[in-house]
Amino acid sequence: MKIYSRIGNLIMIVLLIGFIGLTGILTKTDKTKPVSDNWKQELKEQNASMQKEIKKEPVMKSHYERNIAINEYRVTQNIKPMDTKSQWSFIGESPDAIQFILIFTIIVAGGMVASEFSWGTIKLLLIRPVSRSTILASKYVSTLLYALLLIVITFVFSWLWGGILFGFELSPGTHLSYADGKVIEENMIWHMWKEYGFASILLLMMATFAFMMSTIFRNSSLAIGFSIFLSMSGTVAVQLLSKYEWVKYILFANVDLKQYFDGTPLTKGMTLNFSLAVLAVYFVLFVALSWLVFKKRDVAA
Secondary structure (H helix, E strand, O other): OHHHOOHHHHHHHHHHHHHHHHHHHHHHHOOOOOOOOOHHHHHHHHHHHHHHHHHHOHHHHHHHHHHHHHHHHHHHHOOOOOOOOOHHHHHHOHHHHHHHHHHHHHHHHHHHOHHHHHOOOHHHHHOOOOOHHHHHHHHHHHHHHHHHHHHHHHHHHHHHHHHHHHOOOOOOOEEEEEEOOEEEEEEHHHHHHHHHHHHHHHHHHHHHHHHHHHHHHOOHHHHHHHHHHHHHHHHHHHHHOOOOHHHHHOHHHOOOOHHHHOOOOOOOOOOHHHHHHHHHHHHHHHHHHHHHHHHHOOOOO
């Protein structure tokens, strides 16, 4: 596939692997102390401190209550906190790499169609005995498969680097989450892939948006630059506008589906089904605009 023959795309894969390794080395050399044998007493002291902080910072009440509940559950159920310098703790942080994968995927999506016009290869592409819809769909699917490859690479190399640096572990351990006022035990692997899934929603939407921009404007710089700008600033803008009821119709107010599982929706009236419907509308709009423009475009010039 052409997407894997481009040096830039291969370099991004190498950079991702290098970033994971560098993160592991920094974690390894960090001076954070391992979890002590007296961890139960330390958690009780943390809870006492957070109880005082609630009175000082009422706005952070839900955050502190969540941490207090999890700490209390650990103490009563004898579930020791995971050492930060362990293989599965390191793997558990790997979904954060989605931010890099997002940028890399936008770069690929933004140039997927626009580059064919700038290189003058679009005519050669369109003379093939396949429809324009098929050509566009194949390019879009290739973009998503590239993103999926980056996610798989992130998991595999997080596991590998984590094992090399901290030692290989057979048991992934237990993750504790907090929802609807109660603590829930989850398998670490299941929790991690859920985090990948939540983070990939923004990845999917922005990759589709960048692909649409590339198709409509035939300018990869515009598609890439504007898409990265939106992905970086969209969430911040939504937080600033959260006091307005109409903010719930903005794309970035709905990409974080984790808010419903944590019991902290952005505004009242927002539900999981509502956000899924909004995301579906935006997705169909982006795909439809890409298809209509590419289908009708005159490439004689």
